[in-house]
Amino acid sequence: MNDFATDIALPPALDGVNLLDPDIFADDRYLEHFRHLRAHAPVYLQPATGTTGAFWNISRYQDIAQVDTNHHIFSSEGSIVFEDFYKAFPVKMFIAMDPPKHTECRAPVMPLFSSRNMEAMDELIRSRCRAILDDLPRGVPFDWVERVARELTGQMLATLLGIPQEDRHKLLRWSDLVTSNGFGLIADETARQAEFMECLSYFMGLLKRRPAAGAAPDLITSLFNGETTRDMPPSELLGNLLLLIIAGNDTTRNTITGGVLALHQAPDQYQLLREYPEVIPNMVSEMIRWQTPLAYMRRTALADTRIGGQLIRAGDKVLIWYISANRDEQAFDEPELFRIDRLNARKHLSFGLGIHRCVGARFAESQLRILWEEIQARFDRVEVVGAPEPLRSSFVKGYNAMQVVLHEK
Numbered sequence: 001m002n003d004f005a006t007d008i009a010l011p012p013a014l015d016g017v018n019l020l021d022p023d024i025f026a027d028d029r030y031l032e033h034f035r036h037l038r039a040h041a042p043v044y045l046q047p048a049t050g051t052t053g054a055f056w057n058i059s060r061y062q063d064i065a066q067v068d069t070n071h072h073i074f075s076s077e078g079s080i081v082f083e084d085f086y087k088a089f090p091v092k093m094f095i096a097m098d099p100p101k102h103t104e105c106r107a108p109v110m111p112l113f114s115s116r117n118m119e120a121m122d123e124l125i126r127s128r129c130r131a132i133l134d135d136l137p138r139g140v141p142f143d144w145v146e147r148v149a150r151e152l153t154g155q156m157l158a159t160l161l162g163i164p165q166e167d168r169h170k171l172l173r174w175s176d177l178v179t180s181n182g183f184g185l186i187a188d189e190t191a192r193q194a195e196f197m198e199c200l201s202y203f204m205g206l207l208k209r210r211p212a213a214g215a216a217p218d219l220i221t222s223l224f225n226g227e228t229t230r231d232m233p234p235s236e237l238l239g240n241l242l243l244l245i246i247a248g249n250d251t252t253r254n255t256i257t258g259g260v261l262a263l264h265q266a267p268d269q270y271q272l273l274r275e276y277p278e279v280i281p282n283m284v285s286e287m288i289r290w291q292t293p294l295a296y297m298r299r300t301a302l303a304d305t306r307i308g309g310q311l312i313r314a315g316d317k318v319l320i321w322y323i324s325a326n327r328d329e330q331a332f333d334e335p336e337l338f339r340i341d342r343l344n345a346r347k348h349l350s351f352g353l354g355i356h357r358c359v360g361a362r363f364a365e366s367q368l369r370i371l372w373e374e375i376q377a378r379f380d381r382v383e384v385v386g387a388p389e390p391l392r393s394s395f396v397k398g399y400n401a402m403q404v405v406l407h408e409k
């Protein structure tokens with residue numbers, strides 16, 4: 001990319017801040033950086049760093065919506081992140097494909113996420129929420145991430161994929177290894193590669209499995225039988241399965257945890273929730289806006305174009321920062337406040353827009369809504385005790401652990 005691919009003055013650099021530095025996310029410094037960018041440099045070219053070339057950073061809501069809904073110019077092909085997972089595990093995922101291939105891969109999984117199918121899942125979600133919550137200790141600290149957030153999303157994802165419940169911990173482990181880049185989880189790169197090989201052979205085993213006749217459809221069966229996917233090479237089938245695991249796990253899990261934290265930090269909102277539990281569906285949208293579990297998506301410009309008046313050249317890399325769109329003062333009134341009755345909370349961009357908009361949005365919302373209905377039925381308060389342990393990533397905004405104490409009604 002040409003660093004001077006512009007016809008207007010470049011904004012001043014952010015004093016050497018690298019917007020992909022995981023530490024600015026782990027300690028919440030990103031908020032002030034993006035506030036500065038939205039105000040002074042909404043289309044900002046970050047110079048090349050040690051690990052990436054130069055790339056554009058789009059921080060305003062309207063500009064991000066424009067890029068995300070224009071896949072003819074802004075391609076997802078190849079990769080939608082900068083984290084270097086593909087080198088370690090070269091598979092193809094439809095989130096990182098353009099039409100027509102993207103359409104072919106997305107089509108077979110869509111029926112599984114239909115409103116009818118999602119409604120049919122509600123009772124199962126509820127019974128699992130009840131079992132998980134009823135099993136928790138009262139009045140003493142425990143890790144909310146481990147006991148609730150990971151447990152519920154892991155159980156539901158295993159059901160959705162059609163894999164045995166006892167294998168769900170494997171899914172969580174592989175998902176963690178990808179999103180944390182193994183940071184703090186694994187001794188070295190060789191060990192990480194070995195675990196990915198194990199993951200590969202597990203899925204190869206599943207791919208050989210023939211779905212039982214008359215069995216209810218699950219994601220693996222749908223991919224197996226899909227007209228456009230059944231002849232896919234194994235690396236693509238595996239990539240798409242892995243996509244569903246990563247996309248479905250971390251995002252919902254981190255919103256479950258982030259929501260508890262947001263309510264803990266805003267006692268007036270907790271009081272509002274106690275008084276008006278019917279606000280829960282809207283609160284779920286506000287939690288998803290607040291957390292923005294995937295910070296950005298990356299695109300590559302296919303032609304010269306303009307965003308917010310700025311010339312972007314074909315071949316340039318463009319990052320659309322959902323995490324900034326959701327805090328844009330032009331889109332949300334007092335965006336830094338967590339308000340469970342926010343009128344336009346559903347306008348958040350956490351699920352993206354356009355042809356890649358999240359397929360699991362409704363599934364994630366159902367888990368969050370039902371979990372909160374069941375929490376409210378049991379507990380006066382989920383108190384956060386001690387600082388949560390943040391995930392170290394510029395892509396996934398989340399938590400490794402968070403100690404809480406439950407207070408009964």
Ligand code: HEM
Nearest residue numbers: 094095247248251252350351352353356357358359360364
């Ligand atoms: C709060 C929870 C979630 C959030 C915030 C979220 C966010 C996102 C985002 C930002 C995208 C890309 C959108 C774009 O490029 O325009 C996406 C795509 C996707 N998500 Fe989610 N997601 C969530 C839950 C889930 C769940 C539960 C599943 C599945 C079980 C899932 C599966 C997918 C898939 C398969 C894609 C790729 C869609 C495509 O490329 O056409 N997500 N998600």
